[in-house]
Amino acid sequence: MDERILAEGCRKGEETARRALYESFAGRLLGICLRYAGDRTTAEDLMHDAFLKIYGAFDRFAYRGPGSLRAWIERITVNVALEWLRSRNRLTSLPLDEGRAQEPVAEPDPGQVARIPRDVLMRFVAELPDGYRTVFNLYCIEGYSHREIARMLGINEKSSSSQLFRARALLTRRIREYEKSQGL
Template sequence: MEERTLAEGCRNGDGAAQRELYDRYAGRLLAVCLRYAGDRATAEDLLHDAFLKIYGAFSKFEYRGAGSLRAWMERVTVNVALEWLRTRNRLGCVELDEGRAAALPDEPSAEEASRVPRDVLMRFVSELPDGYRAVFNLYCIEEYSHREIAQMLGINEKSSSSQLFRARTLLARRIRDYLKTH
């Protein structure tokens, strides 16, 4: 079924269209949930909540060409995950000391990072503290600015920058440790 037809079917409550939508996008959206939740059981709960929200919000979806349905569904899913983090006070903002702000993490090169399997990298991201993980995902994967992240998470821009710095530092350390032993 073509994306536009699939969206119209879901908008009209067509069960077959809703099943196809789930079958087509559940894996991708579960990966989004995993990036924010950190564990599979919570990610599956978030996926369920995201699909309920998606099915209930089709009146707000506007088809804008190929890929717009997937992009909209990913945005809804990210918002569900962020709401889960906010309502559980899981963002744990930590300000970065001004004196340490200029220091950059000793990040591995792209070649070094490419030697780490994707599933290992994703595990490292999933093991980050919730706030660090949320900011890392929003900045590095979703490509939001610190101003946008601050608005989304209800924190200030400095906290967003601080959490990204700390996430990158932890990830760099984990990658370096992995490369020493593999």
Template sequence: MEEQVLAERCRQGDNIARKELYEHYAGRMFSVCLRYITDREVAQDLLHDGFLKIFDSFDKFTWRGEGSLRAWMERVMVNTVLQYLRKNDVMNQATALENVPQVYEEPDVSSIDVIPQKVLMRFINELPTGYRTVFNLYVFEEKSHKEIAQLLGINEKSSASQLVRAKAALATKIREWMKNNA
């Protein structure tokens, strides 16, 4: 079924269309949840919560061309996860990584291209929740530190600091991987 028709049928409460929407997008939306939440059961719960919000708020969706439905659903899913993180005060429980320098040398882009995407995603998932959340919002959702601060209820400096620490930790992991796998 075409994306626009599917969206319109979901807006009308068509359960067959909702089932098709879920089956078509659940895997991708689960990946979005897993970018922020490492516990698969919690991510699964948030996936279902996110789909309930999607189904309840189709009146807020505006078709803007191919891909706009998926992009809107991803925003709803990210907001569902962020709401969970705020409710559980995860940002204030951030554990500091020992020996993470404030200044670091970014790995060469060509060397990063050699590392399998699955390995890079594992490195991101291994970051403490606060670092991972800020990193994901900045890199994948393309949010500014001001937007991140508003979304997470933290100040901009905290967002910038957590991003630097996340990048430094990732740079260290990448260098280690390159040394062991080159």
């Protein structure tokens, strides 16, 4: 169904449009929620909350061309996940190592990462501490800058940068351990 027609049907509260929206985007939104929640049960709850918020907010949606509906509902879903993390104080910033330069980490090349199954990589991301995982998702997947992340999470830019660095270091270590265990 065309995005504009789908959005208009949802705005009017049409059940067929709502069902079509759900069927079209549930998998994608569940994936977003999984990246932030870290477990499927919580992610499903967050996705449900996101759809409720989306259905109730169609009067504020403005069609801006192909892909604008998807971008809009993904943004709402990310915000629902961030609200959940904030409400549970799961975004507490780790203290920075003041005065100590962080050791550079040689990240694996894309070819190495491509050999690892997607579900294994997603499990590694899900196992990151909440703050690391959130900053990693916002920066690497959603494409936000450290300034934007700092504003969204109520932390300073250096904390965002530090948490991303630590997330990458942990992921690099996990990838190397996996490669060694699999003989890659």
